[in-house]
Amino acid sequence: MATDHAPPTPSPPTDEAPLRVLLPQVLPALAVGVGAALLFLGISALAEKFQHVLWNDLPDALDIGGHSSLWIISVLTAAGIAVGLVIWKVPGHAGPDPAAMGLGGPPLAPGIVPGLLLASTLTLAGGVSLGPENPIIAANIALAFWLGRKAAPTLPGAFWVSLASAATIGALFGTPVAAALVISEALVGRPGRGSLWDRLFAPLVAAGAGSMTTQLLAEPSFDMDLPPLTDPGWDDLLAALAIASVAALFGLAACYLFPSVHAAFRRLRHPMLMLPAGGLVLGLLGALGGHLTLFKGLDEVEELTSSIGGWSSGELAKLAVVKLAALLVAASCGFRGGRIFPAVFVGAAFGMLAQALVPEVHPAVAVSSGVLGVLLATTRQGWISLFVAAVIADSPAMLALLCLASLPAWLVVTGRPQLELDEQGNALH
Structure with a gap:
C-alpha cells in the first residue's frame, strides 16, 4: 500500500x-x-x-x-x-x-x-x-x-x-x-x-x-482496553525497540513471499480456479488456526487481547503465523479487500507472544509495538502505523516509546519488498 x-x-x-x-x-x-x-x-x-x-x-x-x-x-x-x-x-x-x-x-x-x-x-x-x-x-x-x-x-x-x-x-x-x-x-x-x-x-x-x-x-473503536502504561522506564523502551523491530521482520516474511504466492495462483489463470482454490486454502488455514484467524480481524483482536495472560506462547505463535499466512493467500488469489485490519491482528498476536515469552514486558508495550512493526512492514505507511499503534495502546505515555520504536523498525523495512506488486507481478520496494 x-x-x-x-x-x-x-x-x-x-x-x-x-x-x-x-x-x-x-x-x-x-x-x-x-x-x-x-x-x-x-x-x-x-x-x-x-x-x-x-x-x-x-x-x-x-x-x-x-x-x-x-x-x-x-x-x-x-x-x-x-x-x-x-x-x-x-x-x-x-x-x-x-x-x-x-x-x-x-x-x-x-x-x-x-x-x-x-x-x-x-x-x-x-x-x-x-x-x-x-x-x-x-x-x-x-x-x-x-x-x-x-x-x-x-x-x-x-x-x-x-x-x-x-x-x-x-x-x-x-x-x-x-x-x-x-x-x-x-x-x-x-x-x-x-x-x-x-x-x-x-x-x-x-x-x-x-x-x-x-x-x-456506529461506534468504531481501536481501543483494546489494555492496561495503561503510566510510568515508562528504560526497560519499556528497550522492549518496544526490540518487539517492533522483530515484528517488522516477521511481517516482511509475507512481503518476500508475496510475488511467489501471487504467481502460483496466477498460473491457474481463471477466477473460477484461483478464487475457489484460495478459498479452500483459507478454509484449511482457518480450521488450523480457529475462528479468531477468520474475518478482517478487528473484532477478533479485541477478543484476543481480552485474555492477555490466558494464552500459551504456542497458541499465540500459531495465531500469528496462521493469520499472516491467511492474509498472504487472500491478497494473492484475488479476493477484494485491504490489508491493514488483518495486519493489526497479526501484530497484536505477535506482541502478545513476546509478552508471553517475557512476562516482565508490559502488555500495552508488547501489543502496540507488535502492531507498529507489522504495519510498517505490510503497509509501508509510517504515520498510519504509528497512529494505529498509539490508538490501540490508548496511553499518552506510550506515544514517545512508539515514536522511538518506529525508527529501528523503519530501518528494517525501508527498501525491502512491500505487500504490493506492480502490474507485472513484481514486488514494489
Whole structure:
C-alpha cells in the first residue's frame, strides 16, 4: 500500500485570497465526507448481516457448529466460488488485480464499482482475512470523481480524489487525524502552491464529516482496553525497540513471499480456479488456526487481547503465523479487500507472544509495538502505523516509546519488498 498512489491535493492559486478559495470547498467536502461514510457503513452493515446468516443462522439450522473445521472450510471455499463468479461475470470484473492496488490510486470507471463492492461484501462476510479499506476507498474515489466532474467540471479531478480518500480514511478510523497524516505524507515532495494547511483544508473537512458520520451512526473503536502504561522506564523502551523491530521482520516474511504466492495462483489463470482454490486454502488455514484467524480481524483482536495472560506462547505463535499466512493467500488469489485490519491482528498476536515469552514486558508495550512493526512492514505507511499503534495502546505515555520504536523498525523495512506488486507481478520496494 504505497503512498505513491495518493494524489496531489490541489492548492489555491497565489493570486487569489485563500479565504475566497477555501470557503467554496467546504460544501463539496462535506457532501463527499458524508457520502463516503454512508457507503462504508452501508457495505459494512450488509456484510455483517450476511456474515451472521453464514456463520450463525445457517449452522444453527443445520445443527452444525459455526466454528467447526468442516463449516469453516465449506464457507470459505464457497466464498471463493461466489467472488470468482462476480469477477468472472459481473461487468468490470470487480476492478484490477488487488495485489497491485494500494490505499487509493487513480479513479476507476464507475461501472466497476458495483462488482467491486459486491466482491468486497462477499469477502468480508465469508470470513476472508481482508478488511474493507482498499475497495471502499477505490469505490468512493470512483464515485466522487465521476459525480464531482459532472457537478463542477471546472474543479480539477485530483480535488475530488483527495476528498474521497480523506473522507473514507476518516470514516474507517473514526477520526480525521488518520486522514491528515496520510495526506500530509503523500504531499511530501509534491509540487503545489499554498501552505500545507491550505492544501489540507478541504480533505480535512471531508475527513471530519466522514468520521463524524461514522461516530454518530456506529461506534468504531481501536481501543483494546489494555492496561495503561503510566510510568515508562528504560526497560519499556528497550522492549518496544526490540518487539517492533522483530515484528517488522516477521511481517516482511509475507512481503518476500508475496510475488511467489501471487504467481502460483496466477498460473491457474481463471477466477473460477484461483478464487475457489484460495478459498479452500483459507478454509484449511482457518480450521488450523480457529475462528479468531477468520474475518478482517478487528473484532477478533479485541477478543484476543481480552485474555492477555490466558494464552500459551504456542497458541499465540500459531495465531500469528496462521493469520499472516491467511492474509498472504487472500491478497494473492484475488479476493477484494485491504490489508491493514488483518495486519493489526497479526501484530497484536505477535506482541502478545513476546509478552508471553517475557512476562516482565508490559502488555500495552508488547501489543502496540507488535502492531507498529507489522504495519510498517505490510503497509509501508509510517504515520498510519504509528497512529494505529498509539490508538490501540490508548496511553499518552506510550506515544514517545512508539515514536522511538518506529525508527529501528523503519530501518528494517525501508527498501525491502512491500505487500504490493506492480502490474507485472513484481514486488514494489
